[in-house]
Amino acid sequence: MPSPVICWFRQDLRLSDNPAWFAACSSGSPVIPIYILDDQNAKEWKIGEASCVWLHHSLEQLSQNMNGNLLCMTGKADRIIPDLIQRYGVKKIFWNRCYEPWRVNHDKIIKENLLTKNILIEDFNGSLLWEPWEIKKQDGTPYKVFTPYFRKGCLNAPPPREPLRQPKLPTFYPTSEQINKPNDLNLLPKTPRWDTPMMSFWTTGESAAQTALDTFLDKKLSGYKEGRNFPEHDQTSKLSPHLHFGEISPNQIWYKATEYGIKSGHNSDLDCFQSELAWREFSHSLLFYNPHLPTSPLNRKFENFNWADPDQQTLEKWQTGQTGYPIVDAGMRELWATGYMHNRVRMIVASFLIKDLRYHWRIGEDWFWNTLVDANLANNAVSWQWVAGCGADAAPYFRIFNPTTQSEKFDPLKNYIRKWAPDSHTLPPIVDHKKAREAALEAFKAIK
């Protein structure tokens, strides 16, 4: 058998519109498809618990779609890949780029090592509409404000790559690895099996992602611009976990939504949906150019902000939805039950933690990282910093959401609250919003 090539899957768990997979299959060589769970190099950003569950199912489906040939391993990718290359006489490796700082650094190390061994590497853009370095201001610096990034940058750039068709399955190279099934990665919790009720809300995998997109375009794009703000309407796409794990590409979404939006005349809804996809792009660009973003405020003044010392009991009340503020409790319970929370409510619960309790935004970022099925380093860090007011594109004033008026405005019939936290109004509020607001403004004044 001729020498094989490796296709290294990461956040691109699909076979259609996957540039690395397409190239590996087109190489004419037998293919070894691999996935490596590399918690050691990820360190504090190893995949959170809810995401592990999603990943398990997604890998199962990917493997099934290639007749069980996906090789799944745990360990340091910079050790495993050279080992495989040596053992099987591999001449070439393909992968799609990732943008988390630890992966960027790590990919560089792997690349340098393989180049010294004359191994060919081809890497691609499989996760973004535009690479961070493709959207820059006229002076060559990256954008720091969203609207010009999207309107001037993205919309005037060459259009995103059109989706690639799914190639025919290649010949798989027979390896003799012992541990190679997704199940061997031990991603599912032992007991209690809290993942079973959570996953009853979801269908994972590539074909489910395509179905979710079709359903969204058919039933929810019309009226999205307004409806997306109201949690009870359930009018968003819920594509975020599919996008994070790459079960669907942003290019597939962009082009199908464009075709559908134009055909059906929902232009302002389409524009709004595309701008949300662009927020994802913007967040990845911000992270790429500011690798410290998940841990330090972009606005350095906030390093001196007077955060309160977190009290464990109070924090647990926020985490479990027992704050006595019904919209906050509903959001936190939706998150706990489903691994997801509506965007409007994410903003409200985040503001509550940061401004009402005055707890550091990193505490919330960590909780979301562990409990969201769509936990994404760029989107999560940028969003938490945005709510805290220390990130890019922050409001010129110190925005403090009032949970009661937010609830009256965005859940006027209390349907969302009734669904997730019907008893919350009977709980004593853990903080007085008015007083907390004054204390937060005071703390802000001190660093202004």
Ligand SMILES: Cc1cc2nc3c(=O)[nH]c(=O)nc-3n(C[C@H](O)[C@H](O)[C@H](O)COP(=O)(O)OP(=O)(O)OC[C@H]3O[C@@H](n4cnc5c(N)ncnc54)[C@H](O)[C@@H]3O)c2cc1C
């Ligand atoms: C505090 C906080 C933390 C967040 N953490 C995450 C996270 O870890 N992972 C994550 O994917 N999103 C995060 N978001 C952004 C947003 O809430 C979710 O992307 C969105 O709710 C996903 O639902 P959807 O797929 O139905 O969105 P839709 O409205 O259907 O939007 C389509 C897609 O656009 C992207 N998108 C939408 N809004 C945003 C946004 N504000 N920033 C970046 N991308 C966006 C997502 O990929 C989403 O799937 C966070 C927001 C807040 C306020």
